[in-house]
């Protein structure tokens with residue numbers, strides 16, 4: 143399988159971490175792609191021009207990160223990252239949406255600033271920041287489980303992205319429970335091996 147990925151994308155990290163946890167990483171060939179450069183091979187696989195994009199061994203291209211993780215889960219004999227049924231499934235998917243939502247808001251902040259040339263206090267940027275703050279506060283009140291699944295991976299990748307791009311926001315400040323959760327989950331090999339640089 144071929145995975146179009148970038149070293150800093152929290153969504154690509156989510157897929158790579160899932161692949162490691164599912165014992166599939168040695169079947170994946172990583173193709174580093176800078177999405178905004180519109181590399182032709184990426185556009186051919188995914189006209190939306192986004193990473194992550196996976197091309198399966200059958201030549202099917204899959205995106206976005208949630209769909210790719212679901213595919214990897216389906217072809218792996220390991221314990222699933224997405225529980226098949228019941229309350230555990232909806233909880234894991236809900237936590238995934240929380241992690242991806244924080245990543246979406248963070249990415250939007252970057253793009254509005256970089257491409258929209260907006261100042262840090264522009265209303266749309268402030269809105270993304272407020273959404274992130276509220277969700278981080280909710281996670282502090284109710285930290286996720288400490289086992290690895292699609293939800294905990296997504297939240298860990300989102301927090302890692304905050305460390306990379308918004309370290310000065312100090313997301314750990316006043317959030318000891320979430321900080322401790324993050325320290326603990328970050329020792330999982332799937333996350334340790336995919337830390338963004």
Ligand SMILES: N[C@@H](CCC(=O)N[C@@H](CS)C(=O)NCC(=O)O)C(=O)O
Pocket residue numbers: 150151152153177178190191192193194206207208242249
């Ligand atoms: N919802 C998508 C988001 C993917 C995404 O936005 N990736 C960014 C890189 S972090 C990208 O490729 N951006 C290029 C663009 O928006 O044109 C997913 O979960 O895979």
